[in-house]
Amino acid sequence: MSEYLIELKNISKRFGGVRALDGVSLAIRPGEIHCLAGENGSGKSTIIKVMSGIYTPDEGEIWIDGAPVGSYDPIRAVHSGVQVIYQDFSLFGNLTVAENLAINSFLLEDRKRMDWARARQMAKDVLARLGVKIDIDAEVESLPASGKQLVAIARALLAEARLIIMDEPTTALTGKEVDALFGIVRDLKAQGIATLFVSHKMREMLEISERLTVFRNGRKVAEGPMSEFDEPAIIRAMTGLELEETPYRPDIDMTAVPAxxxxxxxxxxxxxxxxxxxxxxxxxxxxxxxxxxxxxxxxxxxxxxxxxxxxxxxxxxxxxxxxxxxxxxxxxxxxxxxxxxxxxxxxxxxxxxxxxxxxxxxxxxxxxxxxxxxxxxxxxxxxxxxxxxxxxxxxxxxxxxxxxxxxxxxxxxxxxxxxxxxxxxxxxxxxxxxxxxxxxxxxxxxxxxxxxxxxxxxxxxxxxxxxxxxxxxxxxxxxxxxxxxxxxxxxxxxxxxx
Structure with missing residues (x-):
């Protein structure tokens, strides 16, 4: 049995004259909570699309469970257990929670009619597995951002996900909702499901992640256990610069007429x-x-x-x-x-x-x-x-x-x-x-x-x-x-x- 669920080895990808990825490698273990960091344009989105089979690399190899794969497309990625939750969650807002959760399974079965009883039971079972309560008859567009995110995670579990990639997962969440999400990620880890966080938020990276990979200008510039990094070290890796800001404390004339x-x-x-x-x-x-x-x-x-x-x-x-x-x-x-x-x-x-x-x-x-x-x-x-x-x-x-x-x-x-x-x-x-x-x-x-x-x-x-x-x-x-x-x-x- 391989140590890694998925390995990307020496991946390069060009778009016209622009090299979006330049010989990068990334490996994720089963049940691992891994963070991918980098500035906009560093190659994060491109590597996600390579992992999910949307982009075919110009050079390099993709290995699943210790073996190289030849043809790798979105269907092969899903069958390998790779699921991506984008910032917009890619849900059907006018459908109910149960319908959103069941629709992919029913499409794969080439069903002509909706099995409502089974759809509701599937929704109940997967939400119970997550340990959350959501009205399965509610239309998804009526849910807060945290609720939509839980539906997206539940849908990934129904697809037998082994790796869930979360793109900026906490942007629209409150502090309490972030805590709840992190609890779910830890529960997924206990079930052997890996999570790849793609985030700009330093404090959250440091709190939840076990390993960190940093991209800059299409190259991998740092990687290792999160215990080896602190906030200044991550910033240096991402930017190549020292960007510690001194607090802004100007003298304000408190007698001045307020604006x-x-x-x-x-x-x-x-x-x-x-x-x-x-x-x-x-x-x-x-x-x-x-x-x-x-x-x-x-x-x-x-x-x-x-x-x-x-x-x-x-x-x-x-x-x-x-x-x-x-x-x-x-x-x-x-x-x-x-x-x-x-x-x-x-x-x-x-x-x-x-x-x-x-x-x-x-x-x-x-x-x-x-x-x-x-x-x-x-x-x-x-x-x-x-x-x-x-x-x-x-x-x-x-x-x-x-x-x-x-x-x-x-x-x-x-x-x-x-x-x-x-x-x-x-x-x-x-x-x-x-x-x-x-x-x-x-x-x-x-x-x-x-x-x-x-x-x-x-x-x-x-x-x-x-x-x-x-x-x-x-x-x-x-x-x-x-x-x-x-x-x-x-x-x-x-x-x-x-």
Whole structure:
């Protein structure tokens, strides 16, 4: 019996003139919890598609259970026990949990009709094996992200998975849900099922994984037991650089007129009596479990939610934005958490994505001032340090970090004085994350921008914010500043809410 469930030996893959993988090897043992790390473009997605049979390598071999395989395609991968759970979970939202779980098995059996009794029993059995309770008659689209993920895992088990590959599995999960997922992964390990985590989240890598493999520029640059790594070592391997950030602690004039001052803001059933102050040059953080009301608060401040408040002042003047247009006119900008569906036009160029917020200012009669449009775009293109051939590059071709910088640039073109960032580095790799932090700090310190940063990444908040508020059930329940603003204190506060 082989030591390894699957081995990829000296795998290379090219796309045109680009070498996505350059002689990489990766081996996973039965029941192993393995983490694959690397920046965007490092080759992680390509190796996953090789493992799942979607891509055929140009060079190298794939071995299953100690023997080389010749033809290897998605069907062979599934029969070998390899299952991939992507970030979108690839489920049918309009079908029930039971239907989603049974459909693959029934298709393989070439069934013409649905066996409802058997489908329900299959669903009950596999969910019991996971030790979770989900309404098997609920439509999948009605489930939270954690529920959809459990359905995807259960579907993999029904396909007799021996290796489950999870791509950024905790992006949309609360802390409690992450703990539950890790418990399930450990249970899978006890059943001899291996898990390959693909993640950007350092703390989670260190907590759950037994072994780590790091890719950089299509090559494997580090591998070994997780006990041999710490956070700085992983960052060095991923980027080739020392990227330890010193905390942002500028001197803020606390007597200055606040850029944003809100008292008693409420959104029916979602936000309750919240008060908040952000001064020029200050970065104020908000965290809390998903569903705490933090996103609804951000949307209310940007005129996207119907809200009420005892006081709402912008630079000392009473002003309550009742629409997005009013918020923009008041100097407020909002970068949403889901930039792909709420913020960007992926098929359009960087230039068009940036200037869409200032079209009225660029209008010359019936036409746009093309010269001014290109001038403003190129200026922001450089300021945001966007890595792309030109402003004509479609945004859909950019990495997560560069796409996020396009969003920042768009709103800064409006002349905003108050910037609301919801999940500013979600899905962004380590190097881009540091650059985004650097840009935000520079805007606050040098331009006097007032920043409200909403994140579930506690180290991101403690490293960049002057104060951090914790929200729960629509209310501010704790505030940390000065020496009290530590990862441990904020995490303890969050754990108490679970």
């Amino acid at each position: 944003l001052e809100v008292e008693g803001l409420s959104v029916s059933g979602l936000v309750n009596n919240v008060s908040l102050t952000v001064r020029p040059g200050e970065i104020v953080g908000i965290t809390g479990p998903i569903g705490s009301g933090r996103t609804e608060l951000a949307r209310a401040l940007f005129g996207m939610e119907t809200a009420a408040a005892r006081k709402f002042r912008i630079f000392g003047k009473d002003a309550f934005p009742r629409s997005v247009q009013e918020a923009i006119e008041l100097g407020i900008a909002y970068v949403p958490e889901d930039r792909l569906t709420e913020g960007l036009f992926l098929s359009q160029s960087i230039e068009r994505n940036m200037v869409v917020s200032i079209l009225d200012w660029l209008r010359k009669g019936l036409f746009l001032d093309r010269k001014a449009m290109r001038s403003r775009t190129e200026e922001m293109f450089g300021a945001m340090q966007i890595a792309a051939p030109s402003p004509e590059t479609p945004v859909g071709f950019l990495s997560g970090g560069n796409a996020q910088r396009v969003m920042l640039g768009r709103w800064l073109l409006t002349g905003a004085k108050i910037l609301i960032l919801n999940g500013p580095t979600v899905g962004v790799d380590i190097g881009s994350k540091a650059k985004i932090h650097q840009i935000i700090r520079g805007l606050a310190e040098k331009e006097g921008l007032a920043v409200l940063m909403i994140s579930d990444d506690v180290p991101e908040l403690t490293g960049n914010c002057n104060r951090v508020h914790v929200m729960h059930e629509g209310r501010m329940v704790a505030t940390f500043s000065g020496d009290d603003m530590t990862d441990d204190n904020i995490n303890d506060s969050l754990k108490a809410l679970r």
